Amino acid sequence: MSTQETQPKRGLPRWFKALTITLLVLANIAVLGLLWIFNVGQGALAEADRDDEVTDVLDQSTGDLTFLVIGSDTREGLEDLKNFGSAGGERGDVIMLVKANRDGSMQMLSIPRDLWVDIPGRGKDKINAAYAYGGSTLMVQTIKQNLGLEINHYVEVDFVGFMEMIDEIGGIEMYFPYAARDSSSGLNVEAGEQVLDGETALAYARSRKYQEYQNGSWVSVDADDIGRTQRQQEVVRAIMSALKTPGSITEAGDIANSLARHMTIDGFLAEASVAQLAWDFRGIIGGNIDGATLPVVGGTEGGASVVYRNDPAAATMIQNFNTGQPLAQEAVRVQVLNGNGIPGAAADMAQELESLGFVVVSLGDADQSYATTTVLVGDPDAGSLIVSQLGFGEVVAGSVDNSVDAVVIVGGDAA
Secondary structure: OOOOOOOOOOOOOOOHHHHHHHHHHHHOOOOOOOOOOOOOOEEEEOOEEEEOOOOOOOOOOOOEEEEEEEOOOOOOOOOOOOHHHHHHHHHHHHHHEEEEEEOOEEEEEEEOOOOEEEEOOOEEEOOOOOHHHHHHHHHHHHHHHHHHOOOOEEEEEEHHHHHHHHHHHOOEEEOOOEEEEEOOEEEEOEEEEEEEOHHHHHHHHOOOOOEEEEEEEEEEEEHHHHHHHHHHHHHHHHHHHHHHHHHHHHHHHHHHHHHHOOEEEEEEHHHHHHHHOOOOOOHHHHHHEEEOOOOOEEEEEOOOOEEEEEOHHHHHHHHHHHOOOOOOOOEEEEEEEEOOOOOHHHHHHHHHHHHOOEEEEEEEOOOOOOOOOEEEEOHHHHHHHHHHHOOOOOEEOOOOOOOOOEEEEEEEHOO
């Protein structure tokens, strides 16, 4: 770990503090993102570990910036927690490419850790094995070779940093349409609006055996690596929402320091001017994150489950990420649930949504009554689009099945 001497600086304006802490956390699984450390009041790059070796394989850029963000699965510091296994065999548990565009937009491309790729010097294997074989340098080389994308910075955060940061901001709010569990990750939450602490948020983000309690029994829902990447992105958006609160802004220094103790950044980022980066990308503070998972198909290699790139969809998404275009341009898929008890309400809503260009995947009944039509989404943009087209309703962030982009629960206001 390196340290740098700093000169005292004047107090910073509120907008600058808000911008800087937002940039800190824009793409973490819980603060995986433009993850440099800004020590509020001094502007110092603080306690993060520095990785100078990875700089040899990074691309320098004066334009848009692409960050490779790794959530390390090291169990160090988690000995007292259940469901986290042993401390050995460290790999890249979360793999995200985060692109900050100077026009104020941000993109987040999740890469399934079971993606079957060619690892330089090692042959074919799952992509997260690159981290185990050669650390940050080999991981960057592997992604650049297989996806053909430029990578400007490297950021790594471990599980403990994830949990501490969530706890520093007072937890994150998420909505669950049903009670949910995963005995492997330790997840166990009730239905409805919930505030997740760091440990529970981590269990949700790591879940690969996700189950919901539907109609009197536990049902597996998106219980795979693809569903897992979607849950990680939902956590990112929930963190973004929490960080916009005044309390989080005033506690920016504590949040940054919690993260820094469990973070590694590349040498270029360690030496960058945080003030200049914050100014260059100031438009991001009010923007939304365009998030998607690389399209894949399942298969097996040597008896183990893997996923392969699903081209041409994967190639198109990579190209869109590279050029700053929307990652997915398909029609919004919705599930419609009757939440007001009026016979035919769900069918009527489905007909209306289809006339507006949405794709209705299925109909059903909600498990409770709703006074207001509620649009449950992982991606706020999809929810905002539906509400604006309908002219009524409210958007609620939460967990939705991978087969749909939103769940429209018809409330009493739709009568």
